[in-house]
Amino acid sequence: MRSERLRVAGTEGVGPYVLLRLRRSRLQPGTPGQFFMLEAPGRPLPRPFSLCVAPPGELGFLVEPLGPGTSAIAALGVGDEIRVTGPLGRGFDLDVEHPLLVGGGIGVAPFPYLSECLGAPPAILGFRTAFHAEAAALVPNATVVLDPVLVTNALPTDPGDVLACGPEPMLDALARHVPGAQLAREAPMACGYGACYGCVVEREGRYVRLCVEGPVVREAVAVG
Ligand code: FES
Numbered sequence: 001m002r003s004e005r006l007r008v009a010g011t012e013g014v015g016p017y018v019l020l021r022l023r024r025s026r027l028q029p030g031t032p033g034q035f036f037m038l039e040a041p042g043r044p045l046p047r048p049f050s051l052c053v054a055p056p057g058e059l060g061f062l063v064e065p066l067g068p069g070t071s072a073i074a075a076l077g078v079g080d081e082i083r084v085t086g087p088l089g090r091g092f093d094l095d096v097e098h099p100l101l102v103g104g105g106i107g108v109a110p111f112p113y114l115s116e117c118l119g120a121p122p123a124i125l126g127f128r129t130a131f132h133a134e135a136a137a138l139v140p141n142a143t144v145v146l147d148p149v150l151v152t153n154a155l156p157t158d159p160g161d162v163l164a165c166g167p168e169p170m171l172d173a174l175a176r177h178v179p180g181a182q183l184a185r186e187a188p189m190a191c192g193y194g195a196c197y198g199c200v201v202e203r204e205g206r207y208v209r210l211c212v213e214g215p216v217v218r219e220a221v222a223v224g
Contacts, residue, residue, distance in 0.1 A: 001085060001086065001087075001088060001193060002026065002027055002028075002085070002086075003083060003084070003085040004025050004026065004027055004083070004084060005081045005082065005083050005084075006022040006023055006024070006025055006027065006059070006081065006082060006083075006084045007022065007023045007079060007080070007081050008020065008021070008022060008023075008076050008077060008078050008079060008080045008081070008082070009021045009022060009023050009058055009078065010078055011074075011076065011077065011078070014062065014134055014135050014137070014138065015131045015132050015133065015134030015135050016064065016065075016131055016132055017062050017063060017064050017106065017132075017135055018062070018063045018065065018074040019052065019053070019060055019061070019062055019063075019138075020060065020061045020062075020063050020073065020074070020076060021053075021058050021059075021060045022058060022059050022060070022061070022082065022084065023057065023058060024057050024058050024059050027059060027084060027086065027087075028087065029051055029054035029059060029087065029113065030051065030086065030087025030091060031087070031090075031091030031092065031094070032050075032051065032091050032092050032094070032110050032113045032114035032117050033050060033089075033090070033091030033092040033110050033114065033163075033165070033182075033184050033215065033216040034050065034051065034086065034087035034088060034089050034090070034091040035048045035049060035050045035051075035086060035087070035088050035089050035189075035192070035211075035215060036048070036049055036050075036051060036059070036061070036084050036085060036086030036087060036088065037049075037084070037085040037086060037088065037189070037192040038061065038073055038082055038083070038084055039082065039083040039084075039085075040069065040072040040073045040076070040082055041072075041080070041081070041082065042072065043068070043069050043072050043073075045069060045190060046083070046085065046190075046192065047069050047070060047073065047189075048088075048189045048192060048211075048215075049061040049062075049063070049109070050109050050110035050165070050184065050215070051087070051110065051113050052109045052110065052112050052113060052138070053112045053113055053138070054113050054116070059084070061109070062106065062108075062109040062135065062138075064105075064106045085192065086192070088192045088193060088211060089192075089210070089211050089212065089214060089215050089216075090212075090213065090214055090215070090216055090217075091216055092110075092114060092163050092182050092184070092216050093182060093216075094117055094118060096118070096160075096161035096163070097160070097161060098121075098160030098161050099118050099121040099160065099161050099163055100121060100122055100123070100124070100155075100156075100159050100160045100161065100162050100163070101114065101115060101121060101122070101123035101124070101125075101139070101142075101163050101164070102123070102124050102125075102151050102155070102159075102162050102163070102164040102166070102170075102174060102181075103123070103124075103125050103126070103151075103164060103165045103166045104125065104126040104127065104151060104166030104167055104170045105126070105127060105128065105132060105166060105167060106135075107164075107165040107166030107167065107170070107184070108125050108135050108136065108138070108139060108165070108166075109165070110165055110184060111123060111125075111138070111139045111165070112138040112139055114163065115139055115140055115141070120140040120141050121141065122141050122142075122143070123139050123140075123141055123142040123143065124142070124143050124145065124151050124154050124155065125139060125142050125143070125144050125145070125151070126144075126145045126146070126147075126149070126150065126151040126154075126166070126170070127144065127145075127146055127147070128146070128147050129146065129147070130146065133146060150170070150173070151166075151170060151174075152170070152173045152174060152177050155177060155178070159177075159178055161181075161182075162174060162178045162181035162182065163181070163182045163184075164181055164182065164183050164184065165183075165184035168185075168186070171183045171184075171185065175219045179219070180218055180219075181218070181219070182216050182217075182218055183216065183217055183218070183219060184214070184215050184216045185201065185203075185210055185214050185215050185216075185217055186210075186215065187199040187200075187201050187210040187211075187214075187215075189210070189211050191211070192211050193211060193212070194209050194211060194212040197209060199211045203217060203219065204219060
């Protein structure tokens with residue numbers, strides 16, 4: 001794990017989201033689905049973000065400015081600095097034969113980098129509105145569904161190897177439809193490396209720290 005202050009190379013609006021591009025320095029992009037802790041200046045707590053894009057020399061994160069912390073990060077401008085720690089946690093297993101990316105909302109964040117690593121497999125992405133769906137432009141080969149259609153309704157009969165990220169109800173539904181799917185779960189994270197136990201969730205009858213055993217988990221048994 002490495003921690004450095006990175007400089008902002010650029011920002012782009014993507015629908016309601018902001019793509020924050022940072023100069024990479026010596027930080028490595030890691031495996032898609034791993035995450036980084038971003039600590040905005042003046043904000044007490046770092047926030048976890050999965051890597052969105054990894055062009056040469058840069059690390060890019062998709063930020064949804066919802067609260068004070070994420071809004072402060074989304075408001076950074078070219079030349080500003082931010083402390084970044086990572087990559088952390090367990091990412092997606094890329095040893096898959098027929099990958100299908102399934103995601104919703106800000107959960108599409110890790111898919112551009114994941115898609116690049118897997119050779120642009122098909123993706124099914126769900127969004128609340130057409131404005132949010134502008135983020136689908138970051139993911140090649142994507143089929144978009146809008147509310148009230150669910151991504152689980154758009155799955156093919158044989159979905160193959162599902163790699164998913166999105167809201168918990170969507171992931172729970174996918175766990176029922178596709179046992180063994182790789183699911184990038186979310187939890188509040190304060191430290192990001194196993195020390196605070198703030199990210200403990202119950203999975204299949206046992207408690208796991210998502211920052212260490214996840215955020216990507218496989219759930220072979222139906223949940224919910
Ligand atoms: Fe601290 Fe997981 S975020 S233990």
